[in-house]
Structure formats: C-alpha cells, structure tokens
Amino acid sequence: MSHLAHANARKQTAVQTDELITANGVSVVLGNQLILQNIDLSIPQGSFVSLIGPSGCGKSTLLKVLAGLVTPTSGSVSIAGLSATEAARRRMIGLVFQDANLLPWKNAVDNASMLLSIANRSLSRAELQARGQEMLELVGLGDASNKYPHELSGGMRQRVAIARALALDPAVLLMDEPFGALDAITRDSMGQSLLEIWQRTGKTIVLVTHSIDEAVHLSNHVHVLGIRPGRITESMDIDLPYPRDLSVAEDPEFVKQAVHLRMLLRASHQPGGAS
C-alpha cells in the first residue's frame, strides 16, 4: 500500500516537473509602452493555470505571446521544446476568446470544425463533420449540431468556441476571459463543464481571468500579474482536491485560498492602482 502511494507520489512529481510551456524573460514593447516586463513562466503538462490581474496588466498580451501571435521584444517562449509560432503551426495551440466569434452562416458542427478544416486540408468533409460532432458532444452540445449561432444562447456559443479549439487536438488550450461576457449562473456551469473537459481530455489549460472565484474554482496554479508594466508579482498553488464541483465554493479552504489570492492581487497593484 505504502509502496503504491510512493509510486503515485513519484509519478505526480514526474508530471509536475514535465513542463509543457516555459517563458524566459519575456518582455513586450508595443509602441513606446512596456506592456510585459521580464515574464518567467513554467506551465506543467496537464495543469490548469490561471493568469489573473487587473485590466490593462497585459495578461491578454501574454496569452498572445504564448499563442505565437505576438512576438516578444526580448526573451523566449518554448512549447514542448518548440517556438510558439512553430507550435501554432503544428496545431498545438487552441484559442478561445471572450467573444465566441462563430461564423453566423455556418451551423454548430461546421463552426466546430472550421479551424480544423484550415489547419488540416487533407481531411474530407465527412471526417471534419465527425470530428466536429465528437467535439460538440464533449462540450455537451451533441444535439445542437444543426443549430446556427443565432439560435444558440451566449453560453452555448461559447461551448461551440471551445469545441472548435479542441477539434484541433491542441497540446494547450489558451483561453482569454472565455466566460467574461456571460451571466453569473451560466459562468458557473461553464466553469464546471470546463473542469470536466479538462479532466476527460487531460489538456493543459491556461486561463486568463479577472475573477478570483473562477481562478480558485478551476485552476491548480495561479499567477498574479501586476500592472504597468505587466509582470508576474505572485504565484500560488490552489490546494483543493479535484474533482471540484460548485459546492467547493462553500469549502472553508476555498474561502481561505480566495482571500489569500485577493490579498495578493491587491498587493500586486498597490503602487499604481490605476485600472
């Protein structure tokens, strides 16, 4: 018994040290402004990491750097040993933004397979549809595949956007405030679904959020970003066991971690405070 536990612990450590994404001294200057300053980041394979910070702290820019969409002015990003641009070219990055950005002239299943059809031109229409349908089922929209975006609610549209990213079978899912435009109730259930998807697929997820509850509820690691220039001021582990459901919010431990995170956040933009 103790042997097994020991082996498990070793495995855990191995997983923990297996870094999928590393950023070394990443700085971004846009125009004359220093957006990100000397970001060091390491994101283990299979982890759920949140980047949290006030508006304008550059957390979205950091996500774009990780996605290979913004080239850092100095420093480097490596994803599974590749540059971010190269990783993007190999379909290792799935992106979800605050706006679902579905194509209004395509139904849910075609929207779900839209990016895949561009990334991999050798797939037939039937293969694309099958993949799209599979992903819709994963996000809980299996019976809405023929619906058009205007027939879907905001939460459902965002689920299709997640399905579209997952259809690429990426190594990492980069999400920029994906639930920011949703109401609180939809937000909660979307977070819960995202946790289930994470556990079922084992994808690494990087979530940009400005919600403390969301960060504590979902992630196992949180990086706090300070403002002007954007830099990582604090990092903390969320020590709550998975699977977590919505009732985790009533757990005293959850409250403790949330309070701690709130304190870190407050401290992180103490000097400027402008947002």
Added chain:
Amino acid sequence: MTDQPVTYSADSRLASIWSAAAASWLPPITLILAIVVAWEAAVRIFSISSFIIPAPTEVAKSLVAQWDTLMQATLVTAGEILFGFVVSVVVGIAIALIIVRFDWLGRALYPLVVLFQNVPKVALAPIFILWFGYGLAPKIGLILVIAFFPVTLSMLAGMKSVDHSLLLLMNSVGASRTQILFRILVPHSLPSLMAGTKIAATLSVIGAIVGEFAGASDGLGYIIQFASTQLDTALVFAALLLVSVLGVAFYYAAEILERIVVPWRPKFNDA
C-alpha cells in the same frame, strides 16, 4: 445578450408577418390615394392647363393610349438597368476584393476610387455618348460609374467590421490571406454588401435615364425628353410613373436577392 434563443411557431409567425405587412402597407397606400385625389381636384378646380400639370386621369389616358410605345421603351430601359446593374455589382465587388487582397494595389486604388466618386458623373454622359455612340454601351458605362461605388464601399466596410479576434484565430492555425478573404471576410461582408447593392439598384435606374437624356433613340428617358419638347406633359408623367415602377421593382428584386444571399441575416422588420 439574451440567454434564451427565441423561437416562434410557424402559424403565429405567418400571422404576424401578415399583420406586419398590413400595418406597413396601409399608411403609404392611403397617403398616395389621398394625394392623387387632391391632385385631380386641384387641377379641375383651378383649371390648370394640362401641359403644365396634367390631372391623374389625363396621365392615365396617355398611359393607355401610348401603351405599346411605353411598354417597348420600358423594356429597353429595363434591359439597360439590369445589364448596367450587374456590371456595376461585378466591378464593384472586384475592386473591393483587389483593395483588400493586394496591399500595394489597394493603397494605390482606394484614393483614386474616392476621388472618382467626387466627379459629377452626370456630366460624363455627353462624353460617353461621344465615345460610345447612341447604343447600349454609353448607358452601361454611365450606370457603372454611378453605381459601382456603393457596392465597393459597402463591401469594404463589411470586410473591415470582422472581429479582430476572429482573424487572430485564423492566424493561429496558419490560414493564408486568400483563405481568410474567402472563408471569413467575403461571407462576413455579404449583409453590408447587399445594403450597398440595393443602393446600386436605385442608382442604376438614374444612370439609365440620364444616359437616355444625353442621347438615345429609345427608352423611357428618351420618351420623357421627346414628350416634353412636344409639351405632351401627360406622356412625360406616364413615362415617369413607369420609371418609378421600374425603380421599385429593381429595389425589391435586390431585396429578394439579399434574402437569398444572406439567409442568416436577422430581419429588422420582424421585430
């Protein structure tokens, strides 16, 4: 943003379309009838000479008397409008695509297009007659220079309104510029493009009539020109009526085209 998709049953939807149609058609029809009656009464009461303002009954008489000539002229003008409209839309779309797809050419072309828009195109009519003669070509040319601009401009506006993060998504999977253009920008621009196309349909009618004014031996514009030199004002009004009917017909044809091309567009008059 509502979180509940709204659905209607087919029956109530049809009923609401009918009542909406009645509600939107009844007021203009009533007003038109009132104006026609007032017009007729005014002409009779003040005994206005028919070569200054013909009474509606005079116009109707002229319409019946000259029916064959007028119909023949209507066909000629309708042909010019249709041909010119199609050419304008095709050229308008092509210019928009070139501007968006090829940076350098686009930057070179766009100011020229805007500059050209400020040329009073009606003034080009005599030049086109000089260059192309009295046939179909000068009319098509004139319609083209009058009507392509709203097509180009609306399509460009539609393509520019694409959300930036959608383009980021496309870039993140290595989409080529041509793929982004044809899979995202062009379909996205269709609702806006169709709005421009409806304007082009109306402008095509004006283009055809102006072209016929400048020099023609047929068509409604020619009849208007000819009848006014004969002081046959009733015939002028009859021809004008037919021009208006053509204009409305082309506008609604463009609207039907819009419903076909952009089925996903929310219809404003449903609300």
